[in-house]
Amino acid sequence: MTAWLSAGMIFTYVAIAIILFKWGNLRCIGVTPVKTFSFISILFTSGLDAGLIMLPLTEFSRYTDLSTYPGFSFTNPLAIEFGFWGGLIWGFYFLTCFYFCVIEPRVKFFEIPLVKFINNIVIIGTCAFTAYLLLFNLPWYLPQMGDGKTVIGSFYLIVFLVISISVYSSTSLRYVRVLSLGTTWLFIALIGLIWLGAFAHPSGLSEFFSTFLLLGGYFSHLDKFLLPVNSYHAFYLFWWLSWSIMIGQFTSRFVGGLRTWQVFLVMLIFPSIPIAIWFTTLYFYYSHGLNVSGFYSLIMAVVGITFVINSLDSLVRLYTDNIGMTVSRLGKVKYILGNIVVLSLLTLLFKLDFLRIQWVGTLVIGLFFACVGYIVIIKYQEIKSIQASPEGNRVDYSKFELE
Numbered sequence: 357m358t359a360w361l362s363a364g365m366i367f368t369y370v371a372i373a374i375i376l377f378k379w380g381n382l383r384c385i386g387v388t389p390v391k392t393f394s395f396i397s398i399l400f401t402s403g404l405d406a407g408l409i410m411l412p413l414t415e416f417s418r419y420t421d422l423s424t425y426p427g428f429s430f431t432n433p434l435a436i437e438f439g440f441w442g443g444l445i446w447g448f449y450f451l452t453c454f455y456f457c458v459i460e461p462r463v464k465f466f467e468i469p470l471v472k473f474i475n476n477i478v479i480i481g482t483c484a485f486t487a488y489l490l491l492f493n494l495p496w497y498l499p500q501m502g503d504g505k506t507v508i509g510s511f512y513l514i515v516f517l518v519i520s521i522s523v524y525s526s527t528s529l530r531y532v533r534v535l536s537l538g539t540t541w542l543f544i545a546l547i548g549l550i551w552l553g554a555f556a557h558p559s560g561l562s563e564f565f566s567t568f569l570l571l572g573g574y575f576s577h578l579d580k581f582l583l584p585v586n587s588y589h590a591f592y593l594f595w596w597l598s599w600s601i602m603i604g605q606f607t608s609r610f611v612g613g614l615r616t617w618q619v620f621l622v623m624l625i626f627p628s629i630p631i632a633i634w635f636t637t638l639y640f641y642y643s644h645g646l647n648v649s650g651f652y653s654l655i656m657a658v659v660g661i662t663f664v665i666n667s668l669d670s671l672v673r674l675y676t677d678n679i680g681m682t683v684s685r686l687g688k689v690k691y692i693l694g695n696i697v698v699l700s701l702l703t704l705l706f707k708l709d710f711l712r713i714q715w716v717g718t719l720v721i722g723l724f725f726a727c728v729g730y731i732v733i734i735k736y737q738e739i740k741s742i743q744a745s746p747e748g749n750r751v752d753y754s755k756f757e758l759e
Contacts (some may be wrong), residue, residue, distance in 0.1 A: 357718065361590055362583050364597060364721035365729075369582065372447050372620075375454055379579050380617045384457050385745040389612035392622065397540040398610050400627045402670040403603045404451055405440075405486045406660035409546075410493040412437050412635055416642045418588070427586035434639040435573030439581040440592045442628035443574060454606020455727075457611050461746040462738045465727045466605075472678060474719060479602045480677040481683060481716045483668055484702030485595075490664050491515045491707065497657040499649065518661055522668035523695040526676070539659075539666045546659045547630060550652060551601050551637050554644075566641075568636045569685075573674045589755070594717030606674050633670055668699075 390398070418425060419433035428436055439445070460466060466475055491503070494511040497503055502508045525535060555564045584590035611619060641648055648656070674694055676682055683691045705711045731739055 357714065358584060358590060360718060360721060361593055361597075364717075364724060365583055365593065367721075367724055368448060368451055370457050371507060371728075372451050373453070375616060376620060379454075379458065379742065380615070382458065382616050382743070383613050383745060384454065384611045384616055384618065384619050385613050386457050386609040386611040388609045390610045391436040392614065394537065395607070395610045395612060395620045396538045396622060396626045398670075399449065399603075399607050399623060400630075401535070401539040401663065401666040402606055403627070404663060405667045406490045408441060408491065408631065408634070409656050409660035409663060410490075410497055411544075412638045414493070414496055414644060416639060425586060425588065427589065430580050432570050433642075434567070434570045434635060435577070437635050437639070438571055438628075439574045439634060440589070443624065444578065445596055446583065446624045446627055447620075448600040449607065450620050452600045453608045453611065453623065454604075454616060454619065456605045456608035458742060458745055459731075459739060462742065463727075463731055463735045465730050465735075471723065471726070474723060475601060476675045476678050478501055478598060478716055478719055478723075479671055479678070480698065481702065481711065482598045482602065482713070483671045483675075484699055484711070485598075485706055485716070486664055486667055486671075487515050487519055487699060488661065488706035490518065491703065493660070494657065497653045497660070499579065499653075502539050506529075513702065514661070516696075518664050519668065519699045519703070520692075520696050521640040522665045523672055523692050523699070525665065525669035526672035526695075527688060527691065528537075535662075535666050535669065536746045539662050540599075542659055542662055543630065543634075546655060547634050547637065549655065550641075550648075551633070553652065554637055554640050554646060563640065564636065568632070570639070571632055571636065591714065594714040596717075597720045600715040601723065602671055603676055606670050672699075676710045688710075705724035 414648065415437060416433045419428045419436045422429050457568055465471060491511055493509060494514060495505055495507060498511075501510050537695075551564070555561065581589075613623065640646070676691070676695070681691065681694070686694070706713075
């Protein structure tokens with residue numbers, strides 16, 4: 357499985373390089389273009405889940421346990437955590453966003469019935485894993501509701517409510533946009549709150565920047581993050597790959613006239629900045645043994661839950677559109693109940709270890725290779741001649757440039 361993952365990673369980097377070389381100056385316009393800040397908000401909140409909020413404080417100690425994980429010895433825990441969530445890893449989303457915005461309308465590979473079926477399995481499975489991840493981490497962040505280790509009935513109820521709210525939100529694209537913007541500002545407010553708790557004293561800025569500089573370990577060892585260094589890194593890479601197709605498919609709708617190289621930089625840089633600040637703050641708490649229980653952990657759990665809702669509603673909207681099981685076809689009641697039942701059952705299967713996200717990522721790599729083979733054999737001339745975004749997406753892009 358590691359060899360398969362490495363092959364998928366190498367393919368991703370090569371494909372990104374080819375896109376930037378051949379179509380770097382092409383203007384990318386989606387079917388529902390929005391202004392760039394809205395696009396960034398949709399990308400950031402749809403492309404991440406509660407793991408961003410709820411995992412780092414539980415993982416820093418893992419990266420210092422070199423007897424168990426010797427592969428992490430090349431740099432510090434903060435740089436490793438950032439490497440798993442920020443920087444070049446967002447290139448996955450750039451690749452698929454560009455593909456669905458510019459190439460897929462000509463190729464229509466994902467409209468092939470078998471491919472569409474597999475893709476929807478990937479989306480639904482990843483939705484369920486997102487809900488499971490929230491369930492798994494709630495005991496650590498809400499120990500006041502239990503013993504801090506065991507998943508109890510209250511946590512199942514919280515996850516069920518999150519799934520239900522997400523499904524309801526997915527019934528209208530208006531809800532998706534509003535929630536994306538709201539979640540972005542909520543996360544910024546959380547960063548500010550936790551930052552003040554750590555650095556609101558005379559020497560705070562110097563302490564923050566000295567901790568922030570540890571992120572240089574990511575950039576100086578970037579080569580270490582390109583391929584899996586151990587099984588835990590592989591888990592993260594499979595996880596990102598499992599998200600990549602559906603996030604690209606969703607976010608490609610909203611690109612508003614940026615050139616390809618601008619989309620690449622926007623997708624790599626803008627999400628990475630708040631992630632870097634957030635992880636730096638959390639690492640300061642961890643390395644100095646500061647207490648985050650009580651109010652702070654509760655607030656982080658609330659924001660994490662909001663992230664899950666925001667991610668799930670986008671993905672539910674995507675797979676229901678793909679398979680034609682829309683609100684207009686089923687009616688709102690059947691649509692909501694059907695999705696709640698499916699996602700709840702699949703979440704339990706992840707909880708029982710019957711399903712694994714690595715299997716989903718493996719399917720995605722297979723789709724990547726199959727798509728390239730289809731293009732080379734059947735659609736090469738159409739792709740070779742691409743000079744602009746699809747005709748149906750043409751708009752006055754000047755309204756959507758960076759502001």
